[in-house]
Amino acid sequence: MSRATKGQWLIKDVSNFSDKLNLALNRFEQENVGLRQFCAETIFDAIFNTVFGQSDRNAPFNPLRTYKNFEYYHKYFNYMWLGLPKKFMPGIMDTLCDMCQQPSAEELLSREDCSEYIKRGIRHLLENGQTEADVIGHNLVMLHVNYNTFRMAFWVLYYLLRDAEAWKHLSEEIEELSDKTSLSTGDVDRLRVLDSIVQESARLSSGVFMVRYVTEDTMFKTPDNKEFLIRKGDRVAMYPPAIHKDPNIFADPLKFQFDRFISKVFYKDGEIVKNPVMPFGTICPGKRLALLQLKLFIINVVSNFDVKLNDGETTELDNTYHGHEVLPPTNDVQMTIKRKRENLSSLGCFS
Numbered sequence: 001m002s003r004a005t006k007g008q009w010l011i012k013d014v015s016n017f018s019d020k021l022n023l024a025l026n027r028f029e030q031e032n033v034g035l036r037q038f039c040a041e042t043i044f045d046a047i048f049n050t051v052f053g054q055s056d057r058n059a060p061f062n063p064l065r066t067y068k069n070f071e072y073y074h075k076y077f078n079y080m081w082l083g084l085p086k087k088f089m090p091g092i093m094d095t096l097c098d099m100c101q102q103p104s105a106e107e108l109l110s111r112e113d114c115s116e117y118i119k120r121g122i123r124h125l126l127e128n129g130q131t132e133a134d135v136i137g138h139n140l141v142m143l144h145v146n147y148n149t150f151r152m153a154f155w156v157l158y159y160l161l162r163d164a165e166a167w168k169h170l171s172e173e174i175e176e177l178s179d180k181t182s183l184s185t186g187d188v189d190r191l192r193v194l195d196s197i198v199q200e201s202a203r204l205s206s207g208v209f210m211v212r213y214v215t216e217d218t219m220f221k222t223p224d225n226k227e228f229l230i231r232k233g234d235r236v237a238m239y240p241p242a243i244h245k246d247p248n249i250f251a252d253p254l255k256f257q258f259d260r261f262i263s264k265v266f267y268k269d270g271e272i273v274k275n276p277v278m279p280f281g282t283i284c285p286g287k288r289l290a291l292l293q294l295k296l297f298i299i300n301v302v303s304n305f306d307v308k309l310n311d312g313e314t315t316e317l318d319n320t321y322h323g324h325e326v327l328p329p330t331n332d333v334q335m336t337i338k339r340k341r342e343n344l345s346s347l348g349c350f351s
């Protein structure tokens with residue numbers, strides 16, 4: 001089986017996501033709301049229902065309840081990973097138990113619109129003697145990786161809302177799609193302003209460490225010719241955000257520049273930097289799916305809503321979460337959002 005989500009599976013997921021997103025955006029009627037809350041009720045809702053099949057909003061395992069539980073759980077995620085005792089994380093076990101109130105494996109397998117990767121995962125686990133509890137754990141990991149897309153959506157919209165020029169250029173680019181009723185993945189890939197905005201937001205908000213196990217003794221040479229022995233059995237953590245914020249690669253690295261990635265090549269010490277932005281590390285199989293979902297979300301918001309941040313509303317990246325793939329904001333920001341028309345025009349992606 002291929003490691004990346006691609007081909008017919010990718011298209012099926014993206015098309016399923018388009019339907020769920022359409023439902024979530026159509027249901028959304030508040031005009032004054034936090035940007036993060038908006039993202040939770042729209043893109044996270046749509047992703048959740050794409051992964052598990054359309055959920056009953058009153059069932060214990062539903063998008064908003066899971067979003068709230070994840071908010072709490074992620075605060076302590078690094079400590080859990082480091083193996084600190086539970087007593088330092090009050091309430092964490094109750095939150096985990098709540099997140100485990102999931103539909104049975106049998107029910108998920110019977111849902112027509114449950115994603116193929118969850119179904120395959122469940123079948124694989126059960127065929128190899130794993131338990132219902134293992135299936136629940138696997139489901140939570142799938143949710144965790146998909147949660148990154150929601151976190152990134154917040155930053156893309158936040159940076160866009162603070163940069164009128166970026167919003168204008170993106171609106172013009174999206175306007176060119178106005179004669180289409182559905183998009184192909186190629187249509188989405190051709191949106192260069194959108195791609196640059198997404199890459200720039202990812203550059204700024206990534207907090208990831210890539211951890212690798214060393215399989216043989218290796219001499220590592222730094223650019224200033226220092227040599228280090230990395231021993232077999234060691235673990236190495238690489239930190240892409242150090243590249244993302246390197247002033248020798250990116251001028252004014254802490255500033256959001258919406259067009260930074262349009263037809264640009266980046267250099268360090270006279271040499272081309274091949275991968276200047278690595279928010280997905282090197283082995284994330286969900287990269288293509290996540291980027292398509294994220295871009296479809298932005299396209300649908302920009303084309304259907306007038307949005308503005310309320311006066312004085314700002315936030316920062318929460319640096320206490322470093323190690324998470326995408327950093328969350330320190331606080332939500334309030335915005336005003338109005339539909340441009342009664343019936344939203346839904347731009348989905350179908351081929």
Ligand code: HEM
Nearest residue numbers: 145146148149152208210279280281282283284286290325
């Ligand atoms: C914006 C969204 C996402 C971001 C920023 C992100 C980022 C990452 C990063 C940094 C890694 C570690 C890569 C490395 O060590 O080289 C990773 C691994 C992984 N991601 Fe993603 N990811 C995202 C969305 C997704 C989605 C949607 C899926 C599944 C549909 C997914 C599935 C996975 C899996 C299964 C791994 C573990 C791969 C392995 O260990 O072999 N990710 N992701």
